Amino acid sequence: MKDEKKKKSVRIMKVNADRCNGCLTCEMICSAFHSEPKFSRINPARARIRVTRDPLTDTFVPLFSGDYTRAQCAHRYKDTINGKEYGECAFCRVCCPSRDYFKEPDSGLPLTCDGCEGEEEPMCVKFCHVKALTYEEREEGVEEETQPEGVEIGLESLVNKYGLEKVVDTVARITKKG
Secondary structure, eight states, rough: OOOOOEEEEEEEEEEEEETTTOOOHHHHHHHTTSSTOOOOOOGGOOOOOOEEEEETTTTTEEEEEEOOOOSSOOOOSSSSEEEEETTTTHHHHHHHOTTTBOOTTTTBBBBBOOOOOTSOOOOOHHHHHTEEEEEEEEEEEEEEOOOOHHHHHHHHHHHHHHHHHHHHHHHHHHHHHH
């Protein structure tokens, strides 16, 4: 029987750099949401989103933090925005050793965007009045992986260790007893 694709709900934050005016509201609300207790203080250095700016073209691009990497540089391509080419690190979302973006200022621990877990939508999206940040939910078809059951795993392990013939003989002997 052929496995059918199962629908899975996926939530994605999108950035429209053409709409961003550099107000930094996203940085402030993010840092306030993640402070202890919530909304007790604002410190953009603790935000999981940063707004980068190109002073020559007056372009603003919000970046939300990605995963941490121990590698010095995992971003090996250039970004082109409005016809201008930017260097490797300019719009990289990764927290890495080569820069201080997305690191907790006191401890140096990496900060990763959690989409304001527990909320209907991230705070930065909710408070972005120019709609440069949007949050979309869509359904994607994904193939369902079937996980082997415990008995299957056990039998496979026995076959690998003792060989198929010995396992079959043992099972036949046990079933004759019962």
